[in-house]
Amino acid sequence: xxxxxxxxxxxxxxxxxxxxxxxxxxxxxxLSEHDRIGIVAPNGSGKTTLLHIxxxxxxxxxxxxxLFGRVMQTEKDFQDVRRKAGLLFQDADDQLFSxxxxxxxxxGPLNMGKTKEEALALSRKTLAYLGxxxxxxxxxxxxxxxxxxxxxxxxxLAMEPQVLLxxxxxxxxDQDTKKRLIKTLSELxxxxxxxxxxxxxxxxxxxxxxxxxNGKILVDEELHVHVHEHAHKVGxxxxxxx
Amino acid sequence: xxxxxxxxxxxxxxxxxxxxxxAAAAMxxxxxxxxxxxxxxxxxxxxxxLALVAAxxxxxxxxxxxxxxxxxxxxxxxxxxxxxxGYPLYSLGPxxxxxxxxxxxTQITLKSFSILAxxxxxxxxxxxxxxxxxxxxxxxxxxxNQLLLVSYRYIFVIEQEYQRLVRAAKIRGFQPGTxxxxxxxxxxxxGMLFVRASMRAQxxxxxxxxRGFHGRYIPLQTFKTGKQNPVFAVLTLSAxxxxxxxxxx
Numbered sequence: 001x002x003x004x005x006x007x008x009x010x011x012x013x014x015x016x017x018x019x020x021x022x023x024x025x026x027x028x029x030x031l032s033e034h035d036r037i038g039i040v041a042p043n044g045s046g047k048t049t050l051l052h053i054x055x056x057x058x059x060x061x062x063x064x065x066x067l068f069g070r071v072m073q074t075e076k077d078f079q080d081v082r083r084k085a086g087l088l089f090q091d092a093d094d095q096l097f098s099x100x101x102x103x104x105x106x107x108g109p110l111n112m113g114k115t116k117e118e119a120l121a122l123s124r125k126t127l128a129y130l131g132x133x134x135x136x137x138x139x140x141x142x143x144x145x146x147x148x149x150x151x152x153x154x155x156x157l158a159m160e161p162q163v164l165l166x167x168x169x170x171x172x173x174d175q176d177t178k179k180r181l182i183k184t185l186s187e188l189x190x191x192x193x194x195x196x197x198x199x200x201x202x203x204x205x206x207x208x209x210x211x212x213x214n215g216k217i218l219v220d221e222e223l224h225v226h227v228h229e230h231a232h233k234v235g236x237x238x239x240x241x242x
Numbered sequence: 243x244x245x246x247x248x249x250x251x252x253x254x255x256x257x258x259x260x261x262x263x264x265a266a267a268a269m270x271x272x273x274x275x276x277x278x279x280x281x282x283x284x285x286x287x288x289x290x291x292l293a294l295v296a297a298x299x300x301x302x303x304x305x306x307x308x309x310x311x312x313x314x315x316x317x318x319x320x321x322x323x324x325x326x327x328g329y330p331l332y333s334l335g336p337x338x339x340x341x342x343x344x345x346x347x348t349q350i351t352l353k354s355f356s357i358l359a360x361x362x363x364x365x366x367x368x369x370x371x372x373x374x375x376x377x378x379x380x381x382x383x384x385x386x387n388q389l390l391l392v393s394y395r396y397i398f399v400i401e402q403e404y405q406r407l408v409r410a411a412k413i414r415g416f417q418p419g420t421x422x423x424x425x426x427x428x429x430x431x432x433g434m435l436f437v438r439a440s441m442r443a444q445x446x447x448x449x450x451x452x453r454g455f456h457g458r459y460i461p462l463q464t465f466k467t468g469k470q471n472p473v474f475a476v477l478t479l480s481a482x483x484x485x486x487x488x489x490x491x
Contacts, residue, residue, distance in 0.1 A: 052448070079456070108454055
């Protein structure tokens with residue numbers, strides 16, 4: 001067994017929105033290189049908040065955050081980190097704001113200081129990798145839901161991140177797009193945190209699954225999905241498994 | 243997304259540096275707006291028409307845009323000749339058509355069409371992103387510039403949100419009338435729209451931050467540096483000088 005460098009280290013993170021009850025409470029979690037972690041969380045459990053805290057979009061009220069071996073304190077710290085961590089937003093519409101697909105994908109690389117030629121080459125490569133070669137000149141606004149999600153993923157991957165944070169990537173996707181997403185994610189050599197409710201999708205894409213409850217990620221309660229068959233005398237009646 | 247039907251092309255105008263085009267459009271438009279001589283205005287219209295030809299645009303679309311203004315001008319033609327004081331040309335009962343009124347309406351018509359045609363030929367022929375960048379490098383403040391670009395992108399999203407809210411009200415049997423319930427519902431709709439728009443703006447800004455945005459759009463387009471830029475500048479300046487000459491002699 002070999003140890004990996006921790007990429008994301010959250011220690012005792014708490015957060016509450018103004019005037020609300022705590023969303024995250026003393027949350028501790030570590031993501032190391034090559035980790036592919038699924039988090040199963042009910043609606044309103046603070047999963048989006050958690051991802052936004054990692055990206056520095058929200059500031060926790062307590063706890064420490066260490067990314068890529070550095071303790072995060074100021075906005076400046078986060079500006080460097082955002083190049084290495086890619087967040088796929090829950091709503092792709094929030095993420096796509098350029099007129100055409102190519103411009104949108106090139107936005108991140110350009111901000112990272114790449115030249116136009118480099119940014120274009122990188123964007124085309126990323127689009128081709130995702131099978132979106134013909135999308136370059138399409139208008140982002142007119143794409144279908146599934147296409148938007150894939151293009152949004154392309155905008156994130158074009159920045160060549162070391163970590164991906166995926167916020168319910170399958171929400172509203174059809175089976176085909178889901179399969180494409182599963183294939184892409186399993187081919188990527190990246191550490192990621194994936195938040196979803198869909199066990200099928202999580203089993204296909206992640207190595208570990210943890211539940212999130214009461215503002216904590218319960219690392220001790222790893223979830224295992226298995227399929228079982230059994231007969232009931234009165235099988236037509238609804239029944240519970242505990 | 244607002245369509246940019248004129249932005250794509252490879253004409254003489256399309257290959258001119260956007261900054262130069264904006265500067266030319268601004269100078270010529272101001273000159274047209276301040277001129278009053280018919281010789282000046284007619285030559286301005288000719289210059290604008292030449293610019294349209296040089297931009298090699300789809301004529302039907304151009305006419306469509308010009309017709310929008312024609313609607314407003316018809317209103318002017320109905321009102322100005324009979325309300326403006328001056329030498330009476332024709333009387334019908336209490337209504338008198340004056341020569342000055344007709345001249346003013348003609349001037350406004352010529353000015354409107356020239357300026358609009360100039361803007362279509364010179365400014366509408368660049369994508370809005372290029373427009374934003376060019377404005378930025380011409381010294382327009384960054385915040386104003388971002389306001390332009392982001393509202394351009396999100397006007398449609400806001401419109402969609404509005405349609406969604408209206409649909410939600412309709413499927414629950416809402417019928418507008420002149421009563422307090424209607425006013426209150428519309429107030430809710432408007433309020434909700436503002437809330438949603440501002441939430442959305444916030445999320446978009448966050449997404450931009452996540453992708454390394456730090457206050458400045460970096461354009462993807464590159465513009466050829468060639469002979470066409472100085473040629474265009476000389477043409478613009480001579481057009482401007484000849485208009486000024488016509489106006490002052």
